[in-house]
Amino acid sequence: MTTNPRGRYPALRGALGGATAVALILAIPIISLGAFHGDPPDENHPWAVHDLRRPAPSVVTPGPKPGDPPSDAIILFDGSSLAAWETVQRTANGTVEIVPATWRMVDGALEVNPKSGSLQTKEKFGACQLHIEWRTPVTDHKPKWGPGEGNSGVYFIGMGTNLWGAAFYEVQILDSYENPSYPDGQAAAVYGQAPPLVNASRRPGEWQSYDIVFHPPKFDATGAVLDRASITVFHNGVLVQDHWLFEGATGFGRRAQFKPHPDTGHILLQDYGIPIQFRNIWVRPLPARTAPTPAEVAATRQQTAAQIRAEAQQAGGRRRFLLLLESLVYADDSATRTVVNESLAALNVEVTRMGEDAIKKNADELRALYQALKYCVRHKILAEPIPALGVIEQKLQAAGIKLP
Numbered sequence: 142m143t144t145n146p147r148g149r150y151p152a153l154r155g156a157l158g159g160a161t162a163v164a165l166i167l168a169i170p171i172i173s174l175g176a177f178h179g180d181p182p183d184e185n186h187p188w189a190v191h192d193l194r195r196p197a198p199s200v201v202t203p204g205p206k207p208g209d210p211p212s213d214a215i216i217l218f219d220g221s222s223l224a225a226w227e228t229v230q231r232t233a234n235g236t237v238e239i240v241p242a243t244w245r246m247v248d249g250a251l252e253v254n255p256k257s258g259s260l261q262t263k264e265k266f267g268a269c270q271l272h273i274e275w276r277t278p279v280t281d282h283k284p285k286w287g288p289g290e291g292n293s294g295v296y297f298i299g300m301g302t303n304l305w306g307a308a309f310y311e312v313q314i315l316d317s318y319e320n321p322s323y324p325d326g327q328a329a330a331v332y333g334q335a336p337p338l339v340n341a342s343r344r345p346g347e348w349q350s351y352d353i354v355f356h357p358p359k360f361d362a363t364g365a366v367l368d369r370a371s372i373t374v375f376h377n378g379v380l381v382q383d384h385w386l387f388e389g390a391t392g393f394g395r396r397a398q399f400k401p402h403p404d405t406g407h408i409l410l411q412d413y414g415i416p417i418q419f420r421n422i423w424v425r426p427l428p429a430r431t432a433p434t435p436a437e438v439a440a441t442r443q444q445t446a447a448q449i450r451a452e453a454q455q456a457g458g459r460r461r462f463l464l465l466l467e468s469l470v471y472a473d474d475s476a477t478r479t480v481v482n483e484s485l486a487a488l489n490v491e492v493t494r495m496g497e498d499a500i501k502k503n504a505d506e507l508r509a510l511y512q513a514l515k516y517c518v519r520h521k522i523l524a525e526p527i528p529a530l531g532v533i534e535q536k537l538q539a540a541g542i543k544l545p
């Protein structure tokens with residue numbers, strides 16, 4: 142019952158760089174019909190719903206236990222070295238300079254060397270996930286440190302040789318265990334803007350963790366804010382900042398304002414003159430969250446369609462036809478459409494001639510074709526009428542085979 146398309150439809154040869162109308166009922170394995178299920182790509186979505194062609198996320202091996210760095214993390218401090226860090230130091234004449242890291246390693250922890258300067262990463266980061274563990278010294282909660290008891294801070298978008306205050310976005314570190322301070326300045330506050338949702342502090346002397354997701358703001362060419370910076374913070378595993386949208390750079394005593402700055406900056410740990418300790422610090426740069434533009438969506442769809450047509454060139458029979466059809470789901474192409482339409486005409490002739498035995502023998506393939514064609518009609522990828530579709534439906538039903 143199979144036919145040789147090259148013999149029967151020689152005129153179609155070359156319609157698509159050597160492709161021809163193809164015989165569809167061939168004894169080839171059933172292929173995945175993942176392409177013909179979920180709603181197709183549109184102007185905002187380069188991929189269909191449940192699209193098997195959508196690039197799979199890269200594989201990351203998580204750390205052995207919570208808080209351990211995953212395989213793609215950049216290790217900033219693991220107890221062995223200060224190599225990732227440098228100190229931002231005020232000089233006697235009031236300027237600021239970058240010097241080798243001045244903080245100390247104490248029993249595998251990184252400890253503030255009081256008044257030596259804040260510590261910043263040598264590398265710059267924009268959007269990122271940061272894990273950091275810290276502890277404040279044990280005190281009697283008498284005003285030894287004043288309001289700054291246990292004070293430090295994690296800053297994003299540090300600007301290097303500017304004063305440490307020019308690191309723009311601070312999550313506060315403070316001893317806030319049964320030790321009240323102003324709420325927008327207690328531990329896990331977005332300093333001066335947002336108190337934590339709850340106070341999840343442990344006692345001073347105990348290790349605590351922050352898991353932070355930070356996104357910098359976006360500015361247009363005039364310096365106007367397109368997208369505010371945002372931050373999500375888990376304090377000891379408890380959500381304390383829920384995608385807080387910054388009102389501007391954090392600071393003391395004044396309402397925040399945004400001022401334009403680069404997309405990346407140093408991550409900075411504050412020297413407030415208190416020997417806070419840190420350990421297990423790692424960071425993962427994150428991609429931007431912005432949705433692709435319609436032009437980017439269209440480009441991705443074209444690229445996917447071209448890849449599928451290249452696959453089709455290597456395939457035969459029904460698989461080639463289904464691939465060409467699938468490519469139209471992503472992007473139209475007149476040469477492909479011509480081959481598909483001519484193949485459908487050939488399919489109509491072929492199925493019309495099939496007896497019940499042949500229909501039963503090819504039932505799986507016919508059902509797969511039926512499903513693909515119905516999908517393309519439903520989503521207006523193919524225009525009706527498609528005689529082959531009606532013939533397949535009729536023949537399957539007559540043979541007592543359930544439609545998909």
Ligand code: MG
Binds near residue numbers: 292
């Ligand atoms: Mg602070």
